[in-house]
Amino acid sequence: MPKSLKNVIKFICFFGIGVLLIWLVTKDLSPKEWEMMKEAFQRANYWLVIPAIILGIASHWFRATRWKLLMKPLGHQPTTLNTFFAVMVGYLANLAVPRLGEVTRCGILAQYEKIPADKLVGTMIAERAVDMVCLILLMAITVLTQVDVLGAYVNKEILIPMGNKFANANFLQLSLLLLGAAAGIGLIVWLLRRFARSKAAITIKNLARGVMEGILSIGKMENKWAFIIQSLLIWGCYLSQVYIGFYCLQETTHLGISAALAVLVIGSIGMIVTPGGIGAYQTLVQKTLELYGINKVIGFAFGWIIWVVQTLLVIVLGFVSLIALPIYNRKRIQQQELQPVTEN
Numbered sequence: 001m002p003k004s005l006k007n008v009i010k011f012i013c014f015f016g017i018g019v020l021l022i023w024l025v026t027k028d029l030s031p032k033e034w035e036m037m038k039e040a041f042q043r044a045n046y047w048l049v050i051p052a053i054i055l056g057i058a059s060h061w062f063r064a065t066r067w068k069l070l071m072k073p074l075g076h077q078p079t080t081l082n083t084f085f086a087v088m089v090g091y092l093a094n095l096a097v098p099r100l101g102e103v104t105r106c107g108i109l110a111q112y113e114k115i116p117a118d119k120l121v122g123t124m125i126a127e128r129a130v131d132m133v134c135l136i137l138l139m140a141i142t143v144l145t146q147v148d149v150l151g152a153y154v155n156k157e158i159l160i161p162m163g164n165k166f167a168n169a170n171f172l173q174l175s176l177l178l179l180g181a182a183a184g185i186g187l188i189v190w191l192l193r194r195f196a197r198s199k200a201a202i203t204i205k206n207l208a209r210g211v212m213e214g215i216l217s218i219g220k221m222e223n224k225w226a227f228i229i230q231s232l233l234i235w236g237c238y239l240s241q242v243y244i245g246f247y248c249l250q251e252t253t254h255l256g257i258s259a260a261l262a263v264l265v266i267g268s269i270g271m272i273v274t275p276g277g278i279g280a281y282q283t284l285v286q287k288t289l290e291l292y293g294i295n296k297v298i299g300f301a302f303g304w305i306i307w308v309v310q311t312l313l314v315i316v317l318g319f320v321s322l323i324a325l326p327i328y329n330r331k332r333i334q335q336q337e338l339q340p341v342t343e344n
Contacts, residue, residue, distance in 0.1 A: 040301040044248045049309055052241045056313045059237035063087055063127075066230040069221055070123040071115065078113040081328055085321035086112075092318025095276040095311070102128070112329050134235055139265045146258055149291050239264050245306050251298045252289070259292045267303070276314070281307050 064084035071078060090105030106120040143150050221227055243260040246252040266288045270281035285303030286296055294302075 055237045055241050062230045062233045069227050076115045085325050088317045088321040091314045142261050142265050
């Protein structure tokens with residue numbers, strides 16, 4: 001099956017899940033509730049979208065500069081603009097197919113900055129691992145500081161279902177799973193040794209070596225504090241976006257930073273589940289705000305406002321980056337070619 005067709009099928013499946021979630025949330029809304037949602041959108045203070053957009057751009061910029069820090073130990077220093085453009089095009093690709101953007105941004109930077117793609121993949125994996133650690137830490141902080149509000153919800157919706165899955169898996173199933181994983185790893189190792197001099201084996205080894213170098217680059221950074229600070233700035237921008245968003249609707253203006261943290265953490269899970277979080281993000285935000293006494297209609301409307309702002313920003317910056325990449329790099333090459341002449 002062609003790769004492009006696989007991507008189309010993936011997009012249709014994930015997009016279908018998002019549409020299904022939206023339908024499940026809205027199918028039982030009464031005419032009065034629909035009217036409430038319409039009024040909420042009409043009464044929203046959309047001027048606050050401006051600072052939210054500025055914070056969104058800042059978060060993407062910090063992500064680009066943080067990514068550059070991981071490349072420096074590998075001996076590569078791409079321009080900040082190329083890195084930023086690559087990040088934005090990657091986000092745009094993620095709207096179509098989840099995780100496609102990670103490959104896309106590595107490919108773009110490899111093309112324009114002549115950096116080995118395998119090393120870029122390693123730095124991207126390291127970066128995503130750090131983001132996952134940040135999300136887990138924020139989730140722990142959110143739950144521990146708001147046990148009265150979120151404790152029962154997390155226990156019911158996350159811990160109990162996970163516990164049931166492990167409980168239902170008997171010893172034989174777990175043993176077969178471990179044996180299958182061990183057999184798969186053993187087969188790969190045997191094939192690499194058996195065909196060690198083949199072109200495919202050499203390519204796989206070089207890719208694995210490059211990925212490992214990229215992952216280990218996080219431990220070789222000279223300025224680790226800059227990496228930590230920029231990670232905090234990225235998540236700080238995300239949190240500030242949600243907090244400012246509370247002031248868009250009159251019904252959510254009383255919510256504080258604790259509620260914003262809960263929306264950020266639980267909403268982030270929704271952004272992972274479906275392309276761009278469509279359906280899942282709005283649903284999880286609605287469920288989260290209900291825990292703080294917000295009407296489900298208002299919560300759903302709030303989720304849509306935040307999601308639309310974030311998504312439109314990615315779409316606009318993504319397409320602008322696609323157009324700007326060849327123009328910027330053509331001018332950069334011309335300047336580099338003229339530089340020796342100018343010096344003489």
